[in-house]
Amino acid sequence: MTSNYFRNIIRFSLLALVQVLIFNRMNFFGFINPMVYILFLYWYPIKENRALFLATGFLLGFTIDVFSDTLALHSAATVTIAYLxxxxxxxxxxxxxxxxxxxxxxxxxxQQITFLALLIIAHHLVFFVLEIFSLANFLLILKKVFATVAASLILCLLLRSLFTEAKE
Incomplete structure (x- = not known):
């Protein structure tokens, strides 16, 4: 039980640090910033306390917001996917x-890739709708969502394959 908590604290800290220090500084094609911290919500234990999971999702988003200066966009997106x-x-x-x-x-x-892809799509859709906050720019929202989803999914799959134990 305590090893689960310790593992979650390590994952939370490392993914937040990697996101803030490395991936927030990447800017592919001028507008694509991969968001790999979503892996924390993917890896979080399934049968844990739901209220704690929502609070942890908020804390993760808030941590990224503080270091990214994004005015609670990450918090709203992470709480949304934690709820969904x-x-x-x-x-x-x-x-x-x-x-x-x-x-x-x-x-x-x-199934694992589909689950991860749906988490990323939901997160990015909420994030970019709130960031742009205008349906007049619907095509811009779609462009950012699809491009960033592709980059985030590829990087998340790479990180997932590096840190997931192989089945025997």
Whole structure:
């Protein structure tokens, strides 16, 4: 139990540091900044306290906001995907999610990638709609969402493959 908390604290700290120190400074094509800290919400244990998960999601977003000067955009996006996570999991994993012994590592790779992609899409959609805050710029929102989703998904998949234990 305590190793789970320790692991989550390490993941939280490292992903926040990597996001703030490395990925926030990247600017592909002038507007694409990959957001890899979403992996924390992907890796967070499934059957943990939901209120604690929402608070941790807010704290993660707030931490990124403080160092990125983004006026609570990350906080709103992370709380939104933390709230939507059970619904997304039910959609991707179906009835398997309802079982008490369900683990993300026991699901197929396609399900894991779909789950991660939906988390990233939901996060980026909320983030860029709030950032631009004008439906007159709908095409700009879509451009930023799709480009940043592609970059974030590729980098998240790379990081996921580096730090996930292989199945035997």
């Amino acid at each position: 996570r059970p619904t997304i999991m039910r959609f991707v994993f179906g009835v398997n999610y309802e079982f008490q012994n369900f683990k993300l590592s026991n699901s197929t790779t396609a």
